[in-house]
Amino acid sequence: MAEARDLMQRYCDGDAGAFRELYALVAPKLLGYLVKMTRERALADDLLQQTFLKVHRARAAYVRGADPLPWIYSIAHRTFIDETRKHRRAVVRVGEVEELPEVPAGLTGESEDRRDEVRGDPEMMRAALDALAELPAQQREAVVLTKLDGKSVAEAAEIAGTTVGAMKVRAHRGYEALRRLLGKSEARPAGGGS
Amino acid sequence: MSALDDLSKLPPPAPPPISPALEAELAQLRPVATRRPLRQLALLIAVSLVYGAGLIAMLTVRGDMHELPMGWLVSAGLAWLLGFLVPITLATVPRPGSVMPRWQLAGIASVVASIALIGLGLVLHPAGEHSYELGWQGVVRGYGCLANGLETAIVPVVLGTIFLRRTLPIGSRWIAAGLGAGGGSLGGLVLHLHCPVADGLHVGLIHGGVIAIAALLAAALVPRVTEVR
Numbered sequence: 001m002a003e004a005r006d007l008m009q010r011y012c013d014g015d016a017g018a019f020r021e022l023y024a025l026v027a028p029k030l031l032g033y034l035v036k037m038t039r040e041r042a043l044a045d046d047l048l049q050q051t052f053l054k055v056h057r058a059r060a061a062y063v064r065g066a067d068p069l070p071w072i073y074s075i076a077h078r079t080f081i082d083e084t085r086k087h088r089r090a091v092v093r094v095g096e097v098e099e100l101p102e103v104p105a106g107l108t109g110e111s112e113d114r115r116d117e118v119r120g121d122p123e124m125m126r127a128a129l130d131a132l133a134e135l136p137a138q139q140r141e142a143v144v145l146t147k148l149d150g151k152s153v154a155e156a157a158e159i160a161g162t163t164v165g166a167m168k169v170r171a172h173r174g175y176e177a178l179r180r181l182l183g184k185s186e187a188r189p190a191g192g193g194s
Numbered sequence: 195m196s197a198l199d200d201l202s203k204l205p206p207p208a209p210p211p212i213s214p215a216l217e218a219e220l221a222q223l224r225p226v227a228t229r230r231p232l233r234q235l236a237l238l239i240a241v242s243l244v245y246g247a248g249l250i251a252m253l254t255v256r257g258d259m260h261e262l263p264m265g266w267l268v269s270a271g272l273a274w275l276l277g278f279l280v281p282i283t284l285a286t287v288p289r290p291g292s293v294m295p296r297w298q299l300a301g302i303a304s305v306v307a308s309i310a311l312i313g314l315g316l317v318l319h320p321a322g323e324h325s326y327e328l329g330w331q332g333v334v335r336g337y338g339c340l341a342n343g344l345e346t347a348i349v350p351v352v353l354g355t356i357f358l359r360r361t362l363p364i365g366s367r368w369i370a371a372g373l374g375a376g377g378g379s380l381g382g383l384v385l386h387l388h389c390p391v392a393d394g395l396h397v398g399l400i401h402g403g404v405i406a407i408a409a410l411l412a413a414a415l416v417p418r419v420t421e422v423r
Contacts, residue, residue, distance in 0.1 A: 009228075012225065012226050012228050013225045014223050014224050014225035014226075015223075016220045016221075016223045019220060019223070020212070023209070023212060024209075027209035028206035028207060028208065028209050029206050030209075031206065031207050031209045032204075032206040032207055035207060041207075045209075045210045048209060048210070049210070049212075049213040049215075049216065052212070052213075052216055053213070053215060053216050053219075054363075054422050054423065056216060056219055056220070057219075057360070057422075057423075058360050058361060058422045059226055059228075060226040060227060060228060060229065061228075061229050061293065061358075061360065061361030061422075062228045062229065062293055063228060063229050063230075063231060063288060063292075063293050064228050065290075065291070066288065066291055066292050066293045067291055067292070067293075068293060070292065070293070070294070071292075071293035071294055071363070074294065074363040074364050075363040075422055077363065077364065078363040078364060078421075078422065124197040124200065125197055125200050125201055125204075127197060128197035128198055128200075128201055129201070143198075147198055147202060148198065148201055148202045149202075150202065158292075158294070159364075160364070161297070161363075161364030161365050163298060178198065182197060
């Protein structure tokens with residue numbers, strides 16, 4: 001992650017272009033994480049903007065030479081937790097086609113230009129997203145970070161502010177719960193919905 | 195689970211453009227002095243020790259100092275000093291390559307320091323000829339020591355809070371507890387060199403209690419300042 005380090009340092013030195021490059025580098029991954037956590041694209045966009053605003057205001061806290069990504073992810077994690085506590089928003093269920101919000105493609109993480117590419121079974125992916133939304137927030141985050149975002153357990157624990165052991169347990173329980181939920185949905189006849 | 199594998203392979207979504215609020219702040223972007231944890235730690239330790247030494251000079255050194263076993267005096271003093279240095283270091287200095295301090299270890303250090311130094315005070319408390327004992331009365335009348343100890347703790351806690359202002363997205367309570375325990379241990383060190391009361395209850399519960407109280411107070415108050423907002 002030398003690039004993120006370099007960009008963060010240049011940004012702290014007053015280079016606005018470096019911030020834009022950092023945003024381009026980090027925002028897609030962070031948005032993917034937030035979309036999977038919130039299941040609501042508009043809210044995820046909002047949290048992403050809040051996260052970067054907080055990063056900007058706290059940039060003096062950066063330690064030169066350090067990897068800024070876990071810190072930025074932690075700020076996103078904190079922002080998500082604060083938002084859910086503040087508003088106790090109902091999770092938007094998007095398991096059925098007629099319920100899809102304004103930017104449906106974003107929910108599965110597909111960018112506009114690659115939406116038509118065939119990759120995986122869309123029904124299964126939708127079922128997986130629905131099952132993910134059923135999990136408690138901590139387990140959902142553990143699964144998103146370790147299984148979907150490819151972070152190590154140690155990185156995920158650092159981001160979520162927990163111990164490695166607790167993160168392992170959350171990921172394991174979340175994965176097992178997903179397996180059960182997906183097992184149920186796979187057992188239903190095709191087109192059975194959520 | 196193949197569905198999860200498929201999900202993990204999806205390309206990330208296209209992010210929205212940078213918000214107008216952030217664009218406005220970027221338009222006025224200036225270089226910032228980034229945090230230098232080791233320099234801050236050195237400053238924090240130096241200022242706190244000078245302040246502690248000043249307090250001892252003001253309060254006077256305990257009168258029975260020359261009668262006490264040197265081994266106990268030094269080893270207990272080192273234990274208090276360690277109780278100051280370890281939690282403070284963990285609460286302010288991240289591991290190499292990381293931005294955030296080691297809040298889990300700082301939290302553990304604050305708990306261990308509180309328990310260990312209360313226990314040490316209760317168990318090991320040699321008295322000199324001019325030491326005096328108070329028993330439970332000493333615990334009840336210990337508010338003077340408690341106040342002196344907490345006064346000592348204020349400086350490291352406030353300095354640490356200033357250095358960590360708006361930097362912590364997670365673990366801020368444990369970091370604060372680490373700062374409080376460190377400050378409380380420095381308070382315990384000052385009391386160790388000032389207070390001639392010799393009974394274990396006073397030394398353990400009052401001098402040692404300064405650590406626990408400082409840690410709890412810091413954990414309650416400091417996160418309001420240190421959390422990223």
